[in-house]
Amino acid sequence: MKRIDFYLDFISPYAYLAFERLPRALDGLGYEVTYRPILFAGLLKHHGQLGPAEIAPKRDWTYRQVLWLAQTLDVPLDLPAAHPFNPLALLRLAWACARQGTPNRWVCETIFRHVWQGGAPADDAGRLAALTAQLAPPRDPASDAVKAELKHATDAALAAGVFGVPTAVVDGRVFWGLDALPMLRAQLEDATRLDAVWAGAASVAQGVRR
DSSP states (O other): OEEEEEEEOTTOHHHHHHHHHHHHHTTTOOEEEEEEEOOHHHHHHHHTOOOGGGSHHHHHHHHHHHHHHHHHHTOOOOOOSSSSOOOHHHHHHHHHTOSBSBOOHHHHHHHHHHHHSSOOOTTOHHHHHHHHHHHOOSSOTTSHHHHHHHHHHHHHHHHTTOOSSSEEEETTEEEESGGGHHHHHHHHHOTTTTHHHHHHHHTOOOOOOO
């Protein structure tokens, strides 16, 4: 059985859509998913980039596209009252709920839907308190141990070649984005099917640098 590491940040609507679609995209295949919440902003800082919502025209397009994608994919999605927001409290809450090493799908699903369903502020203190009570984490989300786990997960993602969310890693190969789900399925169906794709991409020399 193949093992998939699924890297996510609750701030990303694309991560939410990919999370919701993953079971259907891989229907009929044998696999195991490990969900790994990470700090997307940490990836951006490492690579010297801005997030999509930090670039005005790209921000507008992102919201239009994800609303359309949600309708097309039949996934309930409401934009939160304000975006981007600071996701640290939600990420730490997820890790605080991890009882067997990493957060389970129900925990991640509950937090994703807290953000992307209903249209309320994702970082509202009252809503966060209610969400924490619902999830009943066995550890304090503000503890040093939980903070360290989030940082370690983000560092491990960078070491694995992850540069954005959502990202699935299987067989040492990185599949980035909602639109990579068909490629991920192909990898699970036949590990050699994408060999020519990987080899072809690796053969391209670096051109102009800025």
